[in-house]
Amino acid sequence: MRLLIFGPQASGKGTQAARVAEHFRILHISTGDIFRENISQETELGKLAASYMNDGNLVPNEVTNNLVKNRLEEEDCAKGFILDGYPRTRNQAEFLTELNHKFDAAINLQVSESEIIKRIGARRICENCKTGFNTIFIKPKVEGVCDKCNGKLIIREDDKPEAIKKRLSLYHELTEPLLDFYREKGLIVDINGDPIMDEVYAEIIQKLSA
Numbered sequence: 001m002r003l004l005i006f007g008p009q010a011s012g013k014g015t016q017a018a019r020v021a022e023h024f025r026i027l028h029i030s031t032g033d034i035f036r037e038n039i040s041q042e043t044e045l046g047k048l049a050a051s052y053m054n055d056g057n058l059v060p061n062e063v064t065n066n067l068v069k070n071r072l073e074e075e076d077c078a079k080g081f082i083l084d085g086y087p088r089t090r091n092q093a094e095f096l097t098e099l100n101h102k103f104d105a106a107i108n109l110q111v112s113e114s115e116i117i118k119r120i121g122a123r124r125i126c127e128n129c130k131t132g133f134n135t136i137f138i139k140p141k142v143e144g145v146c147d148k149c150n151g152k153l154i155i156r157e158d159d160k161p162e163a164i165k166k167r168l169s170l171y172h173e174l175t176e177p178l179l180d181f182y183r184e185k186g187l188i189v190d191i192n193g194d195p196i197m198d199e200v201y202a203e204i205i206q207k208l209s210a
Contacts, residue, residue: 001026002101003082003208004187006179007109008171009164010119011193012200016109017084019201020208026080031064034071045070065095072101088174093181105208106182109193109200113168120164124153 001024007013014030021028035053038046045067052059068086071077087093122135124144128151133140140146144153157163182188189207193200 001080001208002103003080004087004103004106004182005082005084005109006106006175007193008111008116008168008175010116011109011111012197013109014084015197016107016201016204017082020107020204021082023205024080024082024208026082027076029071029077029081029083031068031083031085034067035059038067061089061091061095065092068092068096069099072099087178090177090181093178103187105189106179106187107204107208108179108188108190110190111193113165115194116168117161117164120159121155121161123155123159125156126151127154128152 003020003026005013005017005020007016017030018028035046035049039050040046045063049059049063049067052063064086068083072081087096119136122137124133124135124140125131126133126146126149129146129149131146131148132138133146133153140153145151146153158167179188189204191200191203191207
């Protein structure tokens with residue numbers, strides 16, 4: 001089985017991808033992991049990617065495409081995989097199509113803006129040791145106080161509602177053309193991502209197994 005998964009920040013995409021991979025006994029391939037592995041091993045593409053990232057620039061499509069291509073050509077991918085974090089652009093989707101991997105489905109986690117704002121808005125970080133907490137899922141023992149160093153827990157600027165809305169707007173701007181691309185191919189499986197994690201997972205498995 002070969003799968004793609006899409007979803008905005010705080011949609012639970014990485015968690016669901018890992019669970020789906022375990023259920024179907026396929027690989028969970030994260031583009032973040034691909035970048036980290038190539039950079040740590042100092043491959044030529046890894047060095048090239050790092051040169052852009054270290055300057056605060058986006059890694060060009062050509063570099064990202066080739067990193068993914070190389071990973072998917074490895075032997076362990078033959079048993080199937082779920083690709084998390086790629087493609088992000090129409091260019092990348094078209095490149096992936098040219099690799100002739102026949103995909104079974106593209107999971108689309110649909111989460112309401114209000115739910116995303118609630119989830120991200122619940123994040124807290126210690127201003128001293130930078131330990132992360134969440135007032136919904138990982139609550140500190142004392143409200144507003146870090147368990148590790150007793151530092152003050154704060155909300156990062158990019159986790160405030162206006163910043164979240166800007167990121168969501170950018171996600172939809174970039175992702176809608178991708179969803180249309182895969183919807184035309186009949187691959188999109190829409191999933192309601194608002195409920196609790198186990199309910200979302202159950203819907204994914206039920207629809208993929210139908």
